[in-house]
Amino acid sequence: MSAEGDIAAVENVMAKARAAQSSYEAGGSQERYDRAAQAVAWAIMEPTRNRALAELSVATTGIGNVPDKITKNHRKTLGLMRDISGVKTFGVIRDDPTTGITEIARPIGVVGAVVPSTNPGATPANNIINALKCGNAIVLSPSPKGVPTCERLLEHIHAEFAKIGANPDLVQMVPAPGSKAKTQRMLELSDLVVVTGSQDNVRRAYTCGTPAIGVGAGNVCVIVDETADLTAAAAKIAASKTFDNATSCSSENAVVVVDAVYDAFVAALAREGGALIPESNSHEIVARLWPDGHLNRAVIAQDAPRMIEALGLSGRVPEGTRFVAVETRDIGPDHPLSGEKLSLVLALYRASDFEDAATLVERILTHQGAGHSVGLHSADDSRARHLGTTLPTCRVIVNQAHCFATGGAFNNGMPFSLSMGCGGWGGNSIDDNLNWRHFLQTTKIVREIPPREPTLDEIFADYWLVAGQ
Structure with a gap:
């Protein structure tokens, strides 16, 4: 396929993701968002599929070992599901009469996620679950060696989606084979970019023009x-x-x-x-x-x-x-x-x-x-x-x-996560473990309340005692 064809293929994927997300949000409910997240979790945690994904990961990336991949796929996903259980990500999530503010959960839109070969199953699953829990669609860009595992994972997810009537276009990946040009176009067309992996990828995300969350180098x-x-x-x-x-x-x-x-x-x-x-x-x-x-x-x-x-x-x-x-x-x-x-x-x-x-x-x-x-x-x-x-x-x-x-x-x-934000020290926009809160935005309804204007003395009395007026 030509370079123009490659970019067109990415644009087509992103367009399908955007249409799917719009429908997902329009017909959204907490039950619907939770059910989609559960479908993804079971897609990777079901023991037979988990083992097959772990074996494929080690065989194609050449790194890690199968027993620990199985453990990682299971425990990281189980822990994430525990973390998000009962968490409100749809509708009114806060209503404070004291401040007069009502806070409404809103999806961000289409998430673009760049994922590494070190965890080609667990990391994508983590990102997908967080995205769907908050009403988003997601498109993945795996590393070249992680493509086979990512493709297999998406097959399992789509099979689970078929059971619950969810649109498979909510979870897609950049068409293989991957390339920097394809990934760059995905970054540009996303509403939020999440990058785990090389610092080159993180820097590319931060300069793509889309709001981005990257993680720092480990050592x-x-x-x-x-x-x-x-x-x-x-x-x-x-x-x-x-x-x-x-x-x-x-x-x-x-x-x-x-x-x-x-x-x-x-x-x-x-x-x-x-x-x-x-x-x-x-x-x-x-x-x-x-x-x-x-x-x-x-x-x-x-x-x-x-x-x-x-x-x-x-x-x-x-x-x-x-x-x-x-x-x-x-x-x-x-x-x-x-x-x-x-x-x-x-x-x-x-x-x-x-x-x-x-x-x-x-x-x-x-x-x-x-x-x-x-x-x-x-x-x-x-x-x-x-x-x-x-x-x-x-x-x-x-x-x-x-x-x-x-x-x-x-x-x-x-929070259970495979992506650690490193704050300003690591050149990142977050200092927390990447979690569901980063996949959500809110709209605030602001009402008038009785005024709470302090006097100058209330604010400066202690300062004036030290510095004078």
Whole structure:
């Protein structure tokens, strides 16, 4: 197809989405919106389809592993459905006689969503559910390797839609094969753009002329201090680091350990399958992990045996090694271990004390990952508050497996999401986990109320006592 034909095909998809959304909203009700969201959730959570989607995802993207994809598809979707259960997104959602304001929920329209290959099933499903819950239509632009999974997911969704009489044009994707030109046209024609993935895609979204929500780069740093339960911390870090072969942006990339417990923590990591690579050998890891200045695809999100072989560690690490922790001390663009690695490789830093650890984390985040999140394993809650008031981060995850906790968990209060806003530090318009609230707008009816005009003395009395009039 010609370039003009490609663009015309995208425009046709967007036109169908807009017509479907208009009808969806015109005949809208809370029941209708909720039912559509449930249909999408069951499309990915039904066990047979979930497994098939997970297997297809791993086979076509070459990253992650099937059991963890299945878990992710299920738990992320189940958690999201819990979050939106009973939430009003249709009609009057607030009526305050004190202010005289009535707030009415309104859809945004057609959402354009760019989704990554790391989670080609769970991320689109999350976006689709949020969009439909709020009365929108949605068009997806998956990464090239994520196209087969996205196509299969849409087949399942449309099959569920047929059962409830929902219009399949409410959920579509950019016609394959994808291209930057097609995605750009989709961005331009959307009413809201949501982008998860590369920072190039995020920047393109922010400059497309459509209101956009993008998320920042991950490069999670975790502090282990001298008050931590080292056995629990090591188990949680290992579970988080190895989940889906570290595809998550919330997977630990650096662990900063205070000197007083450094050796004991390394021993605890070893019991969890973490092999220590001394700093004297770190240059070998760097050379193999970034052979041409780019991350080695033979290592990215691969199972541990393949990762070990690609890094030249066969026979040099204990049998049963699940991940490696590479001792390092340097930070910055010339020291890639201090950045995101998308693999079963941790950078391990030694800090003299907690204050030094916090300084190291700040330097790492300033290099990469500002705004996303940090972790803390500690029995001193005041240290979490210190990090939350001094570091450039939107989340401080305390005594939890980081990749499970950051995007929402059943044992914390964060919204279930696969997209983490990073605030101004990360160049984003939101600092929250992407959730249903971001897919909704409101109309406010404003009525007259009795005046509430203060006197100057009520406003300035305390100031005048300090500064005079």
